[in-house]
Protein backbone atom coordinates (compact mmCIF):
# COMPACT_ATOMS: atom_id res chain seq x y z
CA UNK A 1 0.00 0.00 0.00
CA UNK A 2 1.30 3.42 -0.93
CA UNK A 3 1.93 5.68 2.07
CA UNK A 4 0.85 9.30 1.71
CA UNK A 5 1.92 11.50 4.65
CA UNK A 6 -0.91 13.45 6.25
CA UNK A 7 -1.12 17.00 4.84
CA UNK A 8 -1.92 18.24 8.38
CA UNK A 9 1.18 16.70 9.97
CA UNK A 10 2.68 20.00 11.15
CA UNK A 11 -0.49 21.39 12.72
CA UNK A 12 -0.11 20.28 16.34
CA UNK A 13 3.54 19.55 17.05
CA UNK A 14 5.65 22.23 18.76
CA UNK A 15 9.26 22.38 17.52
CA UNK A 16 11.93 23.42 20.00
CA UNK A 17 15.29 24.92 19.16
CA UNK A 18 18.26 22.70 20.05
CA UNK A 19 20.32 24.83 22.43
CA UNK A 20 21.78 27.79 20.55
CA UNK A 21 21.84 26.00 17.18
CA UNK A 22 19.80 26.67 14.07
CA UNK A 23 18.06 23.29 14.20
CA UNK A 24 14.73 22.46 15.86
CA UNK A 25 13.35 19.13 17.00
CA UNK A 26 9.77 18.05 17.61
CA UNK A 27 8.97 18.13 21.35
CA UNK A 28 8.48 14.36 21.06
CA UNK A 29 10.94 12.23 19.07
CA UNK A 30 10.87 8.50 18.32
CA UNK A 31 13.68 6.05 19.09
CA UNK A 32 14.17 2.69 17.33
CA UNK A 33 16.12 0.86 20.05
CA UNK A 34 13.39 -1.75 20.58
CA UNK A 35 10.55 -2.90 18.27
CA UNK A 36 12.28 -2.28 14.91
CA UNK A 37 14.62 -5.29 14.72
CA UNK A 38 14.37 -8.44 12.62
CA UNK A 39 12.64 -10.10 15.59
CA UNK A 40 9.79 -7.60 15.26
CA UNK A 41 6.85 -7.35 12.85
CA UNK A 42 7.49 -5.11 9.84
CA UNK A 43 3.85 -4.14 9.32
CA UNK A 44 3.67 -2.97 12.92
CA UNK A 45 6.84 -0.87 12.96
CA UNK A 46 6.04 0.53 9.54
CA UNK A 47 2.70 1.67 10.98
CA UNK A 48 4.48 3.26 13.97
CA UNK A 49 6.72 5.26 11.64
CA UNK A 50 3.74 6.40 9.57
CA UNK A 51 1.82 7.42 12.68
CA UNK A 52 4.85 9.32 13.94
CA UNK A 53 5.46 11.30 10.76
CA UNK A 54 1.74 11.98 10.34
CA UNK A 55 1.80 13.49 13.85
CA UNK A 56 4.70 15.84 13.19
CA UNK A 57 7.44 13.61 14.64
CA UNK A 58 10.28 14.49 12.32
CA UNK A 59 13.12 13.06 14.38
CA UNK A 60 14.07 9.38 14.41
CA UNK A 61 16.90 8.16 16.59
CA UNK A 62 18.97 5.05 15.84
CA UNK A 63 22.30 3.50 16.78
CA UNK A 64 24.58 1.01 15.06
CA UNK A 65 23.64 -1.76 17.51
CA UNK A 66 19.83 -1.43 17.59
CA UNK A 67 17.94 -4.57 16.70
CA UNK A 68 18.19 -7.41 17.56
CA UNK A 69 20.24 -8.53 15.76
CA UNK A 70 22.52 -5.47 15.96
CA UNK A 71 22.24 -3.34 12.84
CA UNK A 72 18.80 -4.64 11.85
CA UNK A 73 16.92 -1.55 13.09
CA UNK A 74 19.01 0.60 10.74
CA UNK A 75 18.49 -1.85 7.86
CA UNK A 76 14.74 -1.99 8.44
CA UNK A 77 14.50 1.78 8.84
CA UNK A 78 16.44 2.21 5.58
CA UNK A 79 14.00 -0.07 3.79
CA UNK A 80 10.99 1.91 5.00
CA UNK A 81 12.69 5.20 4.18
CA UNK A 82 13.18 4.03 0.62
CA UNK A 83 9.70 2.59 0.30
CA UNK A 84 7.62 5.25 2.06
CA UNK A 85 9.65 8.38 2.73
CA UNK A 86 11.28 8.89 -0.64
CA UNK A 87 11.06 12.59 -1.32
CA UNK A 88 10.78 13.46 2.39
CA UNK A 89 14.45 13.21 3.46
CA UNK A 90 14.66 16.97 3.94
CA UNK A 91 11.74 16.85 6.40
CA UNK A 92 13.54 14.31 8.62
CA UNK A 93 16.23 14.53 11.28
CA UNK A 94 17.89 11.11 11.49
CA UNK A 95 20.49 10.32 14.10
CA UNK A 96 22.73 7.38 14.77
CA UNK A 97 25.48 6.54 17.25
CA UNK A 98 28.55 4.43 17.83
CA UNK A 99 30.12 3.48 21.14
CA UNK A 100 28.81 0.11 22.26
CA UNK A 101 29.98 -3.26 21.01
CA UNK A 102 29.20 -3.74 17.32
CA UNK A 103 31.75 -6.11 15.79
CA UNK A 104 34.48 -8.49 16.84
CA UNK A 105 38.04 -7.47 17.52
CA UNK A 106 39.65 -4.39 19.06
CA UNK A 107 38.03 -1.86 16.67
CA UNK A 108 34.36 -2.73 17.18
CA UNK A 109 33.42 -0.53 20.17
CA UNK A 110 34.28 2.49 22.38
CA UNK A 111 35.66 5.78 21.08
CA UNK A 112 38.61 5.46 18.71
CA UNK A 113 38.61 7.36 15.45
CA UNK A 114 39.02 3.98 13.70
CA UNK A 115 35.79 2.63 15.19
CA UNK A 116 33.63 5.75 14.96
CA UNK A 117 34.43 6.54 11.34
CA UNK A 118 33.96 2.97 10.09
CA UNK A 119 30.84 2.49 12.17
CA UNK A 120 29.20 5.56 10.64
CA UNK A 121 30.10 4.27 7.16
CA UNK A 122 28.39 0.98 8.01
CA UNK A 123 25.31 2.79 9.39
CA UNK A 124 25.00 4.86 6.22
CA UNK A 125 25.18 1.70 4.11
CA UNK A 126 22.53 -0.04 6.21
CA UNK A 127 20.17 2.94 6.04
CA UNK A 128 21.09 3.68 2.40
CA UNK A 129 21.72 7.31 3.28
CA UNK A 130 24.39 9.76 2.13
CA UNK A 131 24.49 11.46 5.52
CA UNK A 132 22.86 11.46 8.95
CA UNK A 133 21.71 14.64 10.59
CA UNK A 134 23.24 13.89 13.98
CA UNK A 135 26.07 11.47 14.80
CA UNK A 136 26.70 10.68 18.46
CA UNK A 137 29.48 9.30 20.54
CA UNK A 138 27.23 6.79 22.33
CA UNK A 139 29.34 6.62 25.50
CA UNK A 140 32.59 8.07 26.81
CA UNK A 141 35.65 5.85 26.44
CA UNK A 142 37.87 5.87 29.54
CA UNK A 143 40.93 4.76 27.53
CA UNK A 144 40.79 6.89 24.38
CA UNK A 145 41.78 10.57 24.67
CA UNK A 146 38.67 12.70 24.40
CA UNK A 147 40.50 14.76 21.76
CA UNK A 148 40.55 11.68 19.50
CA UNK A 149 36.86 10.85 19.97
CA UNK A 150 35.78 14.46 19.44
CA UNK A 151 38.23 14.76 16.54
CA UNK A 152 36.46 11.83 14.86
CA UNK A 153 33.10 13.60 15.28
CA UNK A 154 34.53 16.77 13.76
CA UNK A 155 36.02 14.69 10.92
CA UNK A 156 32.73 13.05 9.87
CA UNK A 157 31.05 16.46 9.74
CA UNK A 158 33.83 17.76 7.50
CA UNK A 159 33.44 14.65 5.33
CA UNK A 160 29.76 15.52 4.90
CA UNK A 161 28.62 12.26 6.50
CA UNK A 162 26.94 14.03 9.44
CA UNK A 163 25.51 17.53 9.68
CA UNK A 164 25.80 17.82 13.48
CA UNK A 165 27.29 15.85 16.35
CA UNK A 166 26.25 14.95 19.86
CA UNK A 167 27.27 13.00 22.93
CA UNK A 168 25.35 10.47 24.99
CA UNK A 169 25.84 9.09 28.50
CA UNK A 170 28.60 11.62 29.29
CA UNK A 171 28.78 12.76 32.94
CA UNK A 172 28.86 16.55 33.50
CA UNK A 173 32.65 16.82 33.75
CA UNK A 174 33.22 14.70 30.61
CA UNK A 175 30.48 16.57 28.80
CA UNK A 176 32.02 19.96 29.67
CA UNK A 177 35.36 18.82 28.27
CA UNK A 178 33.79 17.36 25.12
CA UNK A 179 31.82 20.58 24.53
CA UNK A 180 35.00 22.65 24.91
CA UNK A 181 37.03 20.48 22.52
CA UNK A 182 34.30 20.41 19.88
CA UNK A 183 33.93 24.19 20.07
CA UNK A 184 37.67 24.61 19.54
CA UNK A 185 37.53 22.26 16.57
CA UNK A 186 34.80 24.40 15.02
CA UNK A 187 32.09 21.72 15.17
CA UNK A 188 29.91 22.70 18.15
CA UNK A 189 28.31 19.99 20.23
CA UNK A 190 24.65 20.13 19.20
CA UNK A 191 23.00 17.95 21.82
CA UNK A 192 23.43 15.59 24.74
CA UNK A 193 21.36 12.42 25.09
CA UNK A 194 21.17 11.34 28.75
CA UNK A 195 18.90 8.88 30.53
CA UNK A 196 16.33 11.01 32.36
CA UNK A 197 12.89 10.31 33.77
CA UNK A 198 10.93 10.63 37.00
CA UNK A 199 12.75 7.46 38.09
CA UNK A 200 16.23 8.51 36.84
CA UNK A 201 17.00 12.00 38.09
CA UNK A 202 20.78 12.04 37.51
CA UNK A 203 20.84 14.92 34.98
CA UNK A 204 19.46 17.25 37.67
CA UNK A 205 22.86 16.99 39.40
CA UNK A 206 24.73 19.43 37.18
CA UNK A 207 24.17 18.14 33.65
CA UNK A 208 21.05 20.18 32.84
CA UNK A 209 22.69 23.31 34.27
CA UNK A 210 25.79 22.74 32.14
CA UNK A 211 23.79 22.21 28.95
CA UNK A 212 21.67 25.28 29.65
CA UNK A 213 24.76 27.45 30.18
CA UNK A 214 26.60 26.08 27.14
CA UNK A 215 23.64 26.33 24.78
CA UNK A 216 23.66 22.59 24.08
CA UNK A 217 20.35 20.79 23.60
CA UNK A 218 19.11 17.90 25.70
CA UNK A 219 17.08 14.90 24.49
CA UNK A 220 16.40 12.52 27.39
CA UNK A 221 16.13 8.83 26.50
CA UNK A 222 13.83 6.29 28.18
CA UNK A 223 11.64 9.10 29.60
CA UNK A 224 8.99 6.47 30.39
CA UNK A 225 11.59 4.35 32.22
CA UNK A 226 11.14 1.75 29.45
CA UNK A 227 7.41 1.50 30.14
CA UNK A 228 7.41 1.54 33.95
CA UNK A 229 6.01 5.08 33.85
CA UNK A 230 2.88 4.02 31.98
CA UNK A 231 -0.27 2.14 32.87
CA UNK A 232 1.35 -1.03 31.47
CA UNK A 233 2.34 -2.78 34.70
CA UNK A 234 -0.50 -1.61 36.96
CA UNK A 235 -2.18 -5.01 36.88
CA UNK A 236 0.63 -7.48 36.37
CA UNK A 237 3.02 -8.16 33.49
CA UNK A 238 1.31 -8.27 30.08
CA UNK A 239 2.63 -10.90 27.63
CA UNK A 240 3.44 -8.29 25.00
CA UNK A 241 5.47 -6.09 27.39
CA UNK A 242 9.20 -5.44 27.32
CA UNK A 243 9.56 -7.18 30.70
CA UNK A 244 7.80 -10.33 29.43
CA UNK A 245 9.72 -10.38 26.13
CA UNK A 246 13.00 -10.35 28.05
CA UNK A 247 14.99 -8.83 25.16
CA UNK A 248 16.50 -5.85 26.94
CA UNK A 249 17.55 -4.48 30.29
CA UNK A 250 14.08 -4.15 31.82
CA UNK A 251 13.43 -7.12 34.08
CA UNK A 252 10.81 -8.21 36.57
CA UNK A 253 13.23 -7.49 39.43
CA UNK A 254 12.71 -3.76 38.79
CA UNK A 255 9.00 -4.12 39.52
CA UNK A 256 9.41 -4.07 43.28
CA UNK A 257 6.45 -3.42 45.58
CA UNK A 258 7.92 0.03 46.38
CA UNK A 259 8.16 0.84 42.65
CA UNK A 260 4.63 -0.40 41.96
CA UNK A 261 3.32 1.73 44.81
CA UNK A 262 4.95 4.82 43.23
CA UNK A 263 3.52 3.89 39.85
CA UNK A 264 0.02 3.58 41.32
CA UNK A 265 0.27 6.93 43.11
CA UNK A 266 1.63 8.69 40.03
CA UNK A 267 -1.18 7.16 38.00
CA UNK A 268 -3.69 8.77 40.37
CA UNK A 269 -1.98 12.15 40.06
CA UNK A 270 -2.09 11.74 36.28
CA UNK A 271 -5.83 11.04 36.38
CA UNK A 272 -6.37 14.23 38.39
CA UNK A 273 -4.73 16.11 35.50
CA UNK A 274 -6.81 14.18 32.93
CA UNK A 275 -3.64 12.56 31.67
CA UNK A 276 -2.45 9.00 31.26
CA UNK A 277 0.62 8.16 33.34
CA UNK A 278 2.77 8.20 30.19
CA UNK A 279 1.52 11.71 29.39
CA UNK A 280 2.25 12.90 32.94
CA UNK A 281 5.78 11.47 32.85
CA UNK A 282 6.55 13.17 29.52
CA UNK A 283 5.00 16.56 30.27
CA UNK A 284 6.85 16.60 33.61
CA UNK A 285 10.16 16.42 31.67
CA UNK A 286 9.10 18.86 28.96
CA UNK A 287 8.15 21.55 31.48
CA UNK A 288 11.88 22.38 31.71
CA UNK A 289 12.79 24.62 28.80
CA UNK A 290 16.35 23.25 28.68
CA UNK A 291 14.84 20.02 27.36
CA UNK A 292 14.66 20.02 23.58
CA UNK A 293 12.64 16.85 23.06
CA UNK A 294 11.68 13.65 24.84
CA UNK A 295 12.95 10.54 23.07
CA UNK A 296 10.30 7.89 23.49
CA UNK A 297 9.87 4.33 22.30
CA UNK A 298 6.64 2.65 21.24
CA UNK A 299 5.67 -0.93 20.46
CA UNK A 300 2.32 0.05 18.87
CA UNK A 301 1.00 3.10 16.99
CA UNK A 302 -1.65 3.59 19.73
CA UNK A 303 1.07 4.04 22.38
CA UNK A 304 2.63 6.78 20.31
CA UNK A 305 -0.68 8.57 19.95
CA UNK A 306 -1.28 8.30 23.69
CA UNK A 307 2.19 9.62 24.54
CA UNK A 308 1.93 12.52 22.09
CA UNK A 309 -1.05 13.85 23.98
CA UNK A 310 1.36 14.91 26.75
CA UNK A 311 1.61 18.07 24.67
CA UNK A 312 -1.95 19.06 25.64
CA UNK A 313 -0.88 19.93 29.18
CA UNK A 314 2.69 21.00 29.91
CA UNK A 315 1.82 23.28 32.85
CA UNK A 316 2.26 22.14 36.46
CA UNK A 317 1.07 23.98 39.55
CA UNK A 318 3.52 24.17 42.49
CA UNK A 319 1.15 21.85 44.40
CA UNK A 320 1.24 19.24 41.64
CA UNK A 321 5.03 19.35 41.55
CA UNK A 322 5.14 18.93 45.34
CA UNK A 323 2.80 15.96 45.18
CA UNK A 324 5.01 14.33 42.55
CA UNK A 325 8.13 14.95 44.63
CA UNK A 326 6.40 13.42 47.65
CA UNK A 327 5.76 10.23 45.67
CA UNK A 328 9.24 10.09 44.18
CA UNK A 329 10.83 10.69 47.58
Ligand SMILES: NC(=O)c1ccc[n+]([C@@H]2O[C@H](COP(=O)([O-])OP(=O)(O)OC[C@H]3O[C@@H](n4cnc5c(N)ncnc54)[C@H](OP(=O)(O)O)[C@@H]3O)[C@@H](O)[C@H]2O)c1
Pocket residue numbers: 030031032033034035061062138168169193220221222223224225226227228230231232240241242243278295296297298299300302303304306307
Ligand atom coordinates in the same frame (compact mmCIF):
# COMPACT_ATOMS: atom_id res chain seq x y z
N1 LIG B 1 21.77 6.83 24.24
C1 LIG B 1 21.52 5.71 24.85
O1 LIG B 1 22.38 5.09 25.47
C2 LIG B 1 20.12 5.17 24.79
C3 LIG B 1 19.73 4.12 25.64
C4 LIG B 1 18.40 3.69 25.58
C5 LIG B 1 17.51 4.29 24.70
N2 LIG B 1 17.94 5.29 23.87
C6 LIG B 1 17.01 5.94 22.91
O2 LIG B 1 15.81 6.28 23.56
C7 LIG B 1 14.72 5.69 22.85
C8 LIG B 1 13.59 5.42 23.78
O3 LIG B 1 13.98 4.48 24.78
P1 LIG B 1 12.91 3.55 25.44
O4 LIG B 1 12.24 2.74 24.37
O5 LIG B 1 13.52 2.88 26.60
O6 LIG B 1 11.84 4.69 25.92
P2 LIG B 1 10.58 4.73 26.84
O7 LIG B 1 9.69 5.71 26.15
O8 LIG B 1 10.99 5.00 28.24
O9 LIG B 1 9.92 3.27 26.80
C9 LIG B 1 9.24 2.82 25.66
C10 LIG B 1 8.35 1.64 26.04
O10 LIG B 1 7.35 2.06 26.94
C11 LIG B 1 6.09 1.47 26.62
N3 LIG B 1 5.19 2.57 26.20
C12 LIG B 1 5.49 3.64 25.45
N4 LIG B 1 4.44 4.47 25.35
C13 LIG B 1 3.45 3.92 26.08
C14 LIG B 1 2.14 4.32 26.38
N5 LIG B 1 1.66 5.49 25.93
N6 LIG B 1 1.38 3.51 27.16
C15 LIG B 1 1.86 2.33 27.64
N7 LIG B 1 3.12 1.91 27.38
C16 LIG B 1 3.90 2.70 26.61
C17 LIG B 1 6.38 0.49 25.50
O11 LIG B 1 6.72 -0.73 26.15
P3 LIG B 1 6.32 -2.17 25.59
O12 LIG B 1 7.34 -2.45 24.55
O13 LIG B 1 6.43 -3.02 26.81
O14 LIG B 1 4.93 -2.08 25.03
C18 LIG B 1 7.59 1.08 24.84
O15 LIG B 1 8.34 0.13 24.13
C19 LIG B 1 15.34 4.46 22.21
O16 LIG B 1 14.58 3.95 21.14
C20 LIG B 1 16.66 5.01 21.76
O17 LIG B 1 16.50 5.76 20.58
C21 LIG B 1 19.21 5.74 23.92
